[in-house]
Structure formats: structure tokens, C-alpha cells
Amino acid sequence: MVLLGPPGAGKGTQGALLAERSGIRHVSTGEIFRAAVGAGTPAGLRAEAYLESGELVPDGVVMQLVEEYLGNRCDLDLCFDGFPRTRRQAEALDAVLERLGTKLAGVFLIEVSDEEALRRLTSRGRSDDGLETARYRLEVYHELTEPLVDYYRAQGVLREVGGEAGIDAVADVVERKVAEVR
Ligand code: AMP
Numbered sequence: 001m002v003l004l005g006p007p008g009a010g011k012g013t014q015g016a017l018l019a020e021r022s023g024i025r026h027v028s029t030g031e032i033f034r035a036a037v038g039a040g041t042p043a044g045l046r047a048e049a050y051l052e053s054g055e056l057v058p059d060g061v062v063m064q065l066v067e068e069y070l071g072n073r074c075d076l077d078l079c080f081d082g083f084p085r086t087r088r089q090a091e092a093l094d095a096v097l098e099r100l101g102t103k104l105a106g107v108f109l110i111e112v113s114d115e116e117a118l119r120r121l122t123s124r125g126r127s128d129d130g131l132e133t134a135r136y137r138l139e140v141y142h143e144l145t146e147p148l149v150d151y152y153r154a155q156g157v158l159r160e161v162g163g164e165a166g167i168d169a170v171a172d173v174v175e176r177k178v179a180e181v182r
Contacts, residue, residue, distance in 0.1 A: 001079040001178065004148060005110035006141045007134070008117030009163045010170060014110060015081040017171040022178060025078040027069065029062060029085075054128050054137040056144065059088045067096060079178075085145045090152075106181035107152040108174060110163040114138055157181075 001024065003011040015026035033051055036044030043065065050057045066083060070076065084090040097103050112120075121134040128137065152158040159177045163170055 001105055001181075002084070002107040002152075003079060003081045003110060004107055004145070004152070005163060006112065006114070006117045006145075007137045008120040009110040009112045010120075010167065011081040011110060013167055014171055014174050015079055017167070018079055018174055018178065021171070021175055022182075023077070024178070025076065026081060027078050027083070028081040029065065029083040030081075032065060032069075033057060051128055052133075054133040054140065056085055056140060059086055059092070062089055063092045063096075066093070070096060070100065072100070077182075084148065087144075087147060087151065090148050104152075104155075104157050106159055106178065107148075107157050108177060109149060109152075109158060109160045110170070110174075111160060112163040116164055 003015055005011055012028055012031070015028060018024055019026040030051075033044070033047045037048045037051060038044070043061070046061060047057050049055075056062075062083065062085075066080075084093050094103070117138060118131075118134055121129045121137070122131055128134075149158065159181070161170060161173050161177065165173075
């Protein structure tokens, strides 16, 4: 599964809750990159400048990370958060899953307005959440990631979730919609 939506939509929060409630593994590429930056690994050193500026890490680097993570396993019950973020990543993910003999069960689009996203981002205090960087990340979302909504709608796997309600109310909807496709 995939959690899709702008930065600040609550993908990380909802992914963690989904893992707690349903035992589905929550995989945030942003978290993996932040951990690699923190640990000073070669991948972290390559990713750091992108994260700090709000720019996307290049597709090749992201796909290498994801492929290493998935390995040869096709039995994983997992939910990506913050991946894929570009059309090329989405197509590459489809190819990887096909090779593993599986496919996406569902893509859950968590929707919030830009105003709400900005309000949330600038109040959480991450180093890439200053006003200018947060604005830029939203722009990047609209330009490069939002086209995936149509991509997945055309595949028939898109499910929409309003993201402006309270955390538990959104989690209830996510849990119910996940149960429908699982
Ligand atoms: P997130 O935690 O999802 O907000 O991601 C934080 C940052 O990590 C992003 O602004 C990007 O720099 C990088 N990142 C995370 N996931 C991806 C991805 N799938 N493609 C490119 N960059 C990513």
C-alpha cells in the first residue's frame, strides 16, 4: 500500500497508527533518509543537501534504497509513506512489484489544503519545515507528486481520505479503507 498526499497531510502519523492498529509495516523513505543522514552513512551524505533544501532525492538513489529494502520478498504487508513521489518512481515500483509477483493493493490519498499543510508543517519544528522550505516542498508536491493521483486513479487503486479531521477520525477512515482492499 501507499500513503499519498502533500507534506503536512499526516502521512507519517497515519502510517504509524496503521502499523499499531493493523500490524502493517510502515515504511517512510523520509525517515530512512533522516536516519541515514543522522548516522552519517554514504547514502545519508548524498541525501543530506536535498533534504535540507526540500528538493527531492534523485529517483535512482530512492529506487536503490527501496529495492534494497524489499529484497526478494513478495510476502510483505507494508505501507509506503512519502514514496513514490514522482512518475518515474511509481513506474519503477510497479516494475519491482511485478517482478516479485505482486502489486499495490491500494493507494490512500490524504487530502488537506495548502493552508492547513503549511500551518502544520511550520508548527512541527523539523529542520526542513521553515516557512520558505515548507512552501517549496508543497510546490514540489504539486508539480511532481500530485500527478500520481491520476496515475493511480487510472489503475483503479486510488482511495481518497479527507485529512483535515482529527487524528483518530482520519485513522478510523484509513483503517476501514485499508480493510476493504486487504
Ligand atoms: P518526508 O519525511 O516524506 O517529508 O521526506 C523528507 C525529505 O526526504 C523530502 O523532502 C525529500 O528530500 C526526501 N525524500 C523522502 N522520500 C522521497 C522520495 N520518495 N523521493 C525523493 N525524495 C524523497
